[in-house]
Amino acid sequence: xxxxxxxxxxxxxxxxxxxxxxxxxxxYVQLLTPSGERVNHPEYSVDFTAxxxxxxxxxxxxxxxxxxxxxxxxxxxxxGIWASLLxxxxxxxxxxxxxxxxxxxFPTYREHGVLYTRGxxxxxxxxxxxxVDQGGWxxxxxxxxxxxxxxxxxxxxxxxxxxxxxxxxxxxxxxxEAVIAFFGDGATSQGDVNEAFIWSSVFHAPIVFFxxxxxxxxxxxxxxxxxxxxxxRAAGFGFPGVRVDGNDVLAVYAVTRAALxxxxxxxxxxxxEAYTYRMGAHTTSDDPTRYRVSSEVEAWQAKDPxxxxxxxxxxxxxxxxxxxxxxxxxxxxxxxxxRERVLSMPDPDHSQIFDHVYAEGSPLxxxxxxxxxxxxxxxxxxx
Amino acid sequence: xxxxxxxLPDLGEGLTEGEILKWLVGVGDVIELNQPIVxxxxxxxxxxxxxxxxxxxxxxxxxxxTVVEVGSPIIAIDTDPSGSSSPAPAPSxxxxxxxxxxxxxxxxxxxxAVLVGYGPKTxxxxxxxxxxxxPAAAPVAAPAxxxxxAxxxxxxAPAxxxxxAAPAxxNGVHVLAKPPVRKLARDLGVDLATIAGxxxxxxxxxxxxxxxxxAPAxxxxRATAAGPRExxxxxxxxxxxxxxxxxxxxxxxxxxxxxxxxxxxxxMKALDRLKTNREWRDVRVSPLLVVAKGVLMALKRHPMxxxxxxxxxxxIVVKNYVNLGIAAATERxxxxxxxADAQDLSLxxxxxxxxxxxxxxxxxxxxxxxxxxxxxxxxxxxxxxVDTGTPILPPGEAAIxxxxxxxxxxxxxxxxxxxxxxxxxxxxxxxxIIDGELGSKFLRDxxxxxxxxxAALLAWG
Numbered sequence: 001x002x003x004x005x006x007x008x009x010x011x012x013x014x015x016x017x018x019x020x021x022x023x024x025x026x027x028y029v030q031l032l033t034p035s036g037e038r039v040n041h042p043e044y045s046v047d048f049t050a051x052x053x054x055x056x057x058x059x060x061x062x063x064x065x066x067x068x069x070x071x072x073x074x075x076x077x078x079x080g081i082w083a084s085l086l087x088x089x090x091x092x093x094x095x096x097x098x099x100x101x102x103x104x105x106f107p108t109y110r111e112h113g114v115l116y117t118r119g120x121x122x123x124x125x126x127x128x129x130x131x132v133d134q135g136g137w138x139x140x141x142x143x144x145x146x147x148x149x150x151x152x153x154x155x156x157x158x159x160x161x162x163x164x165x166x167x168x169x170x171x172x173x174x175x176x177e178a179v180i181a182f183f184g185d186g187a188t189s190q191g192d193v194n195e196a197f198i199w200s201s202v203f204h205a206p207i208v209f210f211x212x213x214x215x216x217x218x219x220x221x222x223x224x225x226x227x228x229x230x231x232x233r234a235a236g237f238g239f240p241g242v243r244v245d246g247n248d249v250l251a252v253y254a255v256t257r258a259a260l261x262x263x264x265x266x267x268x269x270x271x272x273e274a275y276t277y278r279m280g281a282h283t284t285s286d287d288p289t290r291y292r293v294s295s296e297v298e299a300w301q302a303k304d305p306x307x308x309x310x311x312x313x314x315x316x317x318x319x320x321x322x323x324x325x326x327x328x329x330x331x332x333x334x335x336x337x338x339r340e341r342v343l344s345m346p347d348p349d350h351s352q353i354f355d356h357v358y359a360e361g362s363p364l365x366x367x368x369x370x371x372x373x374x375x376x377x378x379x380x381x382x383x
Numbered sequence: 384x385x386x387x388x389x390x391l392p393d394l395g396e397g398l399t400e401g402e403i404l405k406w407l408v409g410v411g412d413v414i415e416l417n418q419p420i421v422x423x424x425x426x427x428x429x430x431x432x433x434x435x436x437x438x439x440x441x442x443x444x445x446x447x448x449t450v451v452e453v454g455s456p457i458i459a460i461d462t463d464p465s466g467s468s469s470p471a472p473a474p475s476x477x478x479x480x481x482x483x484x485x486x487x488x489x490x491x492x493x494x495x496a497v498l499v500g501y502g503p504k505t506x507x508x509x510x511x512x513x514x515x516x517x518p519a520a521a522p523v524a525a526p527a528x529x530x531x532x533a534x535x536x537x538x539x540a541p542a543x544x545x546x547x548a549a550p551a552x553x554n555g556v557h558v559l560a561k562p563p564v565r566k567l568a569r570d571l572g573v574d575l576a577t578i579a580g581x582x583x584x585x586x587x588x589x590x591x592x593x594x595x596x597x598a599p600a601x602x603x604x605r606a607t608a609a610g611p612r613e614x615x616x617x618x619x620x621x622x623x624x625x626x627x628x629x630x631x632x633x634x635x636x637x638x639x640x641x642x643x644x645x646x647x648x649x650x651m652k653a654l655d656r657l658k659t660n661r662e663w664r665d666v667r668v669s670p671l672l673v674v675a676k677g678v679l680m681a682l683k684r685h686p687m688x689x690x691x692x693x694x695x696x697x698x699i700v701v702k703n704y705v706n707l708g709i710a711a712a713t714e715r716x717x718x719x720x721x722x723a724d725a726q727d728l729s730l731x732x733x734x735x736x737x738x739x740x741x742x743x744x745x746x747x748x749x750x751x752x753x754x755x756x757x758x759x760x761x762x763x764x765x766x767x768x769v770d771t772g773t774p775i776l777p778p779g780e781a782a783i784x785x786x787x788x789x790x791x792x793x794x795x796x797x798x799x800x801x802x803x804x805x806x807x808x809x810x811x812x813x814x815x816i817i818d819g820e821l822g823s824k825f826l827r828d829x830x831x832x833x834x835x836x837x838a839a840l841l842a843w844g
Contacts (some may be wrong), residue, residue: 076435077392285395287428294423 026229027257028275030245034303034312043256056249057313058327060306063113065331067123069338070112070129074284078342079129079227083110087247087279088306089211093117093253095274102143102261103247104165106158106181109147110212114182118144122334125343131153132345133352152190155181155209162205162263171206176264180208186217188226189232197237197271209234209257209271212246214278219291229254234271246276247305277303317355328346348375384573385463388456389435404429404784411475412440413464420458424620426666431438439464446622448715451532468620498662559586568592617806630717632778636692636813640773641822645830646671646796647789653836666731667738670806671709671763674786675737676730677832678761679705680843683726685825690781692815699816704764708760708777709737711744719777721757771809781816782825785809 030039031046031203048056067085074082085092092113099105099117107114108127116122126302128135128147135297136284139145148154158181170177187193188211200207212229215222226233254275278302281288288297313319354369391401394801404422417433420440424430442459445451468775486514557576559570564587568575569594578595580587601840618626658668682689682705707725709716720743722728722736743749757780764772765788787807794803810821810827832839 072433073428075394077390080393081396123655280426284430285427287430289429315498323566 007253010289011374015074026243026275028245029252030241030248031250032245032248032308032312036248036306036308036315038312041251041254042070044251044258046254047307049181050313053309053313053316054319056093056097057306057309057319058330059113060116060309061087061327062331062334063089063093063116064306065335066116067112067329068070068337069286069335070126073126073339079126079282079283080131080285082129082286083283084104084278085110085112086279086298087109087277088212088214088274088304089113090249090309091246091252091274091276094249095180095182095256098256098260099252100178100260100264102175102177103264104143104145104158104161104177104179106145106149106154106179107160108151108154108182108184108187109145109149111182111183113308115144118142120144123338124367125340126338127345130342131347132348135372141278152183152192152196153186153192155183155187155193155196156199156370157181158207159200159205162200162207165201165206165314166204166266171264172266173345174261176206176266178206178263180210180260182212184232185211185213185215185225185244186220187211187223188230194237195238196342197234197269200269201238204266204268206266208259208263209269210256211271211273212276213273214246216278216282216288216292218282218286219288221291229273231273235307237271239269241270241271241273243275246274247308249305249309269352270362276305284345386441386459386465387436387438389460390454390456391423391451392432393453394423394430394432397429398425398449398453400452401425403445403447404620405447406443407431408434408440408458410440411442414438414440414460434460436460436462438462439692448619450619468501488536503522557586559612564589564592569657570714591714594769598757602757614712621713621718625717628778629775632776635694636781636828637775637780637815638776638823639814639817640809640811641819641820641826642771642807642809643830644805644807645833646794646803647806649831649832650836651789651804659687663731663734664735668734669737670765670789671761671786672730672734672737673836674763674784674829674833675707675725675733675761677761677829677836678834679707679726679728679733680839681825681829682759684843685821687784687821687827688812688817689768690816691758691779692781693811702758704758706756706758708780709740710760711741711761712745713745715747718744718749718754719757719760720744720753723753723756745777759783765789765806769805773809774811776811776813780813782822785811786830790791806833 023308029041031041031044032038051082064086070079070082071084071086073079088110092111093116096114096117100307105111105114105118107325112122112125115125115137124135124137125147127133137144144260145154145157150156158179162179165171165179181196183193193209199205200209211230213222217225229243231243233242242255242259244251246252255272259272261297262268262270277297279297279300300338310324310381313323351369351373354365354372356366392400394401398655401423402438404424406421408418414420414434415439416435416437419431420434422430423432438460441461442456444455444457451457459479465541498808501654533564558578559580560575565575567589568578573592573595575587578587579585581591582588609739617761647670651670654668654670656675657663667754673786686701686703687699689705690699691833704724705726706721706723708719711720720740722733722740725733725736740749740753743753757777760774760775760777760780762772762775764774765786768788771787774783774785776783776817783807787809789804790805791802792805793800794805795801798802808826810822810826810829828839833844
């Protein structure tokens with residue numbers, strides 16, 4: 001295979017024939033190449049200070065480190081399952097940082113990076129996947145909905161929420177509220193997602209559909225989801241679609257910020273396709289080597305989101321070796337703390353499942369709780 | 384010294400076991416937190432498990448290839464190797480963390496926790512809800528034709544402990560008998576399987592037992608049956624992969640096999656001469672080497688044979704390189720490592736590559752990368768003393784050659800019958816790609832080469 005050759009040129013590359021080699025790079029918005037070169041784009045740009053760039057780098061490294069630790073914890077029997085974000089850090093951090101405080105996000109179950117940028121304690125999703133609670137954050141206070149496991153369902157929730165935002169009159173000004181719904185390439189084949197496109201288009205909802213196209217719906221490759229690039233589907237629904245290099249945190253930030261601003265100003269929905277790659281398994285229950293070839297993974301390794309930002313920081317002398325070391329060390333400490341906190345999570349009480357069925361309780365649920373408690377008590381040695 | 388036992392966790396959702404594929408650490412190694420220690424394959428995936436603690440490996444409980452139940456310890460790690468000097472490495476009960484409540488592991492109360500599914504069947508619940516009132520059954524049944532002796536008092540009392548699962552008769556026939564009758568039979572040493580029952584539905588009664596006991600012992604029918612009549616071997620690892628590949632290949636690629644018997648006397652002599660060459664002193668020279676060379680030469684003349692069928696793209700992929708697979712029988716099963724880019728190798732390089740390849744395969748150390756991407760395979764069934772075979776194509780390859788044993792046979796040679804070193808080649812090919820004409824030409828050229836390699840080298844070289 002042709003590994004080791006420099007990454008192919010970005011957008012506009014002429015379509016190479018099918019005769020082997022890497023497939024041609026798709027058209028997308030890119031502001032930072034895999035080697036850390038800035039690229040000008042006629043529509044999108046960022047004007048980050050050196051400190052802001054360092055902040056993004058810190059986000060990316062921290063998010064990856066915590067994710068790696070969570071995967072290890074699953075392998076050690078401490079989590080039931082874990083959906084790793086490895087490879088998708090830039091797509092998530094870029095989108096998360098582009099949100100304003102008042103903006104509302106609807107995640108899948110993989111948006112640990114977005115969650116982190118919302119200022120939510122990264123321990124929260126781990127308690128969910130340890131089976132201790134349902135995800136402990138307050139979706140209203142954090143403006144970040146609870147994880148949705150059902151594929152694509154959150155796009156409808158988000159659409160309804162966005163329509164509500166519009167009805168509340170919170171759009172049309174620069175401090176308006178925008179909504180962003182996250183989903184993957186596989187979800188685009190779901191009815192829910194297509195319905196959400198239609199509703200938000202017809203009702204002009206202030207929403208951004210953010211699709212992380214990581215190339216696989218578990219094991220199904222993209223070509224079994226769509227015949228055309230995903231972002232082009234938006235045209236059929238009547239709103240703009242744009243594809244962005246999902247491993248380029250600067251481009252993701254710029255594109256998402258613009259789309260959110262359009263939404264908050266009353267310009268309606270946008271579909272963003274963040275073109276990226278899931279470097280790990282779908283979840284810890286999955287074995288990607290059964291459906292992917294290693295040369296493909298290696299090709300994407302060369303487009304690593306962290307490496308290119310690091311190259312930029314070095315090139316522009318915005319950070320030195322000390323900084324990188326410090327970031328790694330801080331992330332390591334945070335990962336150790338994450339591990340300790342996971343291991344010390346108390347097991348929940350069985351009857352807790354009855355606690356939040358109704359806000360004000362119900363005789364039926366009370367009776368069920370009693371029955372269940374009696375049943376559990378009937379076993380020797382308590383539960 | 385603080386020894387902690389690491390139990391195999393549930394690596395997927397609701398899995399109950401995993402196979403140890405490969406240990407990445409050994410006893411005595413000092414390991415770091417999250418350092419990969421072992422590769423485990425479950426029904427869902429083969430994964431690396433990172434170390435849960437830093438420390439020193441004290442014990443590895445299961446060798447590679449073992450299937451281990453979720454929840455059982457696989458490795459013991461001393462998390463404080465430089466600590467207190469307690470010399471006894473025996474893990475005390477409390478220092479070994481039992482992983483209580485681990486998914487798949489025993490939870491307090493004897494139940495087994497699984498995340499999804501029904502989980503392991505082997506554990507028994509301590510408590511069986513409300514089943515005690517049921518077991519009346521038989522006494523009410525239709526009056527037996529013969530005056531069945533009223534069940535002895537023993538029979539009336541609900542059996543305090545369920546009589547240990549009915550002893551399955553060795554011959555597999557299910558025998559009908561009430562639990563107290565079974566107990567009586569066991570107490571008296573009577574094998575229920577040897578008795579014809581006279582009770583309802585042919586069930587065995589107490590009388591039958593008594594009668595059988597007083598009767599002369601039945602002829603020792605099964606005296607000869609020593610040991611189990613069948614052995615069941617779990618299909619896993621290489622065997623499983625082989626089976627899947629063979630089925631996939633046999634049912635997707637229409638195979639054709641052609642045979643050619645060739646006189647390899649000259650080739651064998653040439654090999655003998657090679658062995659006396661100083662530069663080839665320490666090299667293993669075998670007939671397989673000359674066959675491999677012949678295959679490479681013939682592939683050069685017929686590149687289409689070195690190809691594969693891409694169903695998805697509806698294309699035939701003709702390869703301009705030859706990754707020459709050599710099937711090797713190993714303890715773990717059939718392994719087909721290949722020599723990458725064999726088309727460029729000199730005969731000497733080919734010989735070196737082949738001996739290294741087989742040695743590595745036999746020791747079970749063939750890296751996965753060397754087992755994928757083969758383009759043409761040779762299987763040397765001749766080493767087992769057979770004449771030839773109809774090999775099945777490895778998936779993704781268009782042809783495979785079986786080399787039979789080479790032995791002296793009467794052969795028409797220069798107008799006389801002579802004893803010559805003769806072998807039979809068997810070539811299977813994918814008929815979607817290779818027609819009979821091409822397959823035949825390839826085999827004929829290979830035969831020509833093996834009949835007189837030197838001449839063929841001169842003619843084609």
